[in-house]
Amino acid sequence: MVSPRALAEAARHIRGNDSSAIKELIRELERRMELTGYQSGILLKHEIEGLRVGNYKLLYRNASGSFARVFRGCSVLTGEMIGLKVLRQRYASDPRAVNLFKREGELGRRLKHKNIVPIYEVGSDGGQHYLTMEFVEGGNLKDILKIRGKFTPEEAVKYIIDLAEGLEYALSMGFTHRDLKLSNALLSAQRVAKLVDFGLAGGEASGVADDADRAVEYGTLEKFTGAPDGDPRSDLFFLGVMLYEMVSGQPPYPPTKDINERRQISRYRNIRPITSVCPGLSRPLVDIIDQLLRSNPHERYQSPTELLRDLRKLQPSFSSTTTSSEGLGSTSGPMPAIKSSEGEPSASASTANRTSTILCIEGRATQQDRLREYLSKHGYRVLMLSDTDRALQRLESMAVSGILVTCEALADDVVGRYGQLKKHADRTETPLVLALSAKRADLLPQLPASRYSQVMPQPVTLRDLRDRLETMKAS
Structure with missing residues (x-):
């Protein structure tokens, strides 16, 4: 799961060798992005099963059903991101269940079309049965x-x-x-x-x-x-x-x-x-x-x-024009429209922002379009990523004017992922704003703010988010 060198570097910061030290080592590896929140959660439960299947590391659990679970994974051989469907352990010894599961995989390997998610591999590893497929960034x-x-x-x-x-x-x-x-x-x-x-x-x-x-x-x-x-x-x-x-x-x-x-x-x-x-x-x-x-x-x-x-x-x-919307993450109806009083950005504002890049972390295609259209209209260059790991890697090699992230993009590890982004933002003095959905509002006490890292609970508009980034940048 982790290279010997990365493990040794993390261990240098840990004192002692008891169970609490092991827990702290796992958390340190997560802070260093050597482990995901899902992986550290498994290890903290003193479990190993669920970390790796075949030649794939399991990074996050995307969905779970009564028959199988779906994960985002990564090939240990190539580093390629992949989707994995893993048969639940309760069915692993049931021949009928295993046959049905493998049948799905073999059928999927035969279907090759742009509107069907392709199955690449049907495999078994130590009693675990799995399918690998294209990882589709976006959602159902x-x-x-x-x-x-x-x-x-x-x-x-x-x-x-x-x-x-x-x-x-x-x-x-x-x-x-x-x-x-x-x-x-x-x-x-x-x-x-x-x-x-x-x-x-x-x-x-x-x-x-x-x-x-x-x-x-x-x-x-x-x-x-x-x-x-x-x-x-x-x-x-x-x-x-x-x-x-x-x-x-x-x-x-x-x-x-x-x-x-x-x-x-x-x-x-x-x-x-x-x-x-x-x-x-x-x-x-x-x-x-x-x-x-x-x-x-x-x-x-x-x-x-x-x-x-x-x-x-x-x-x-259908009309070729669509109404722009400024709301983000509404769960109870269409997105609110941009207020007419806002108007278009001034020429000076567009010119001032034209060399500024906002990194957006958002996996939903429709929201990506809204963010890109809105920020571009206000003169920003937009770097859109749907994967937090990729965003953190990109931030190590380039400077941006601000980071905008939605809690949906952080999946089941909002607190841990926000912490990693906040650490970068505070260190580099880069404004970071997290849009927190109403259904995750209970996490707010666990999401500390700072001069360069702030959380905005829903309801919130794109203008609110942009204004907050610009205020933080100017202060």
């Missing part, structure tokens, strides 16, 4: 929707086209997805939507009850409408569910974990008309959503290709 549509509230129709249609193209390709290879939902669609930093998790593809979901239950909606829809198992039109119905929620901010039927409720066909037949939830949509988009959500599969779109034809016809109708 479910998490992004929680932050945004809803997407503009133009954005939603663009991302649904991406996903439909992935489905079209998979169908040409003889596969359907069988588990379409917002959390199984990732949005890259380049704003490309990609399908992930073909674990139930083709309808062969027998094996693990927890995993099979993920597709209970598919089974219910097909059982009561006479559709065959693995019907590609079922994927289109649930793509329609995604589109409905993306443009309206509300699911077409109430979410529930109750399996009996999920097995009621009335749940999928009695969907509220999209016009009652989002009355401002264009008629062509309403018609597309309505046709996708027809319970009778013969009245639905019959293939992704047929759907793509109508979606592409719709695209030119």
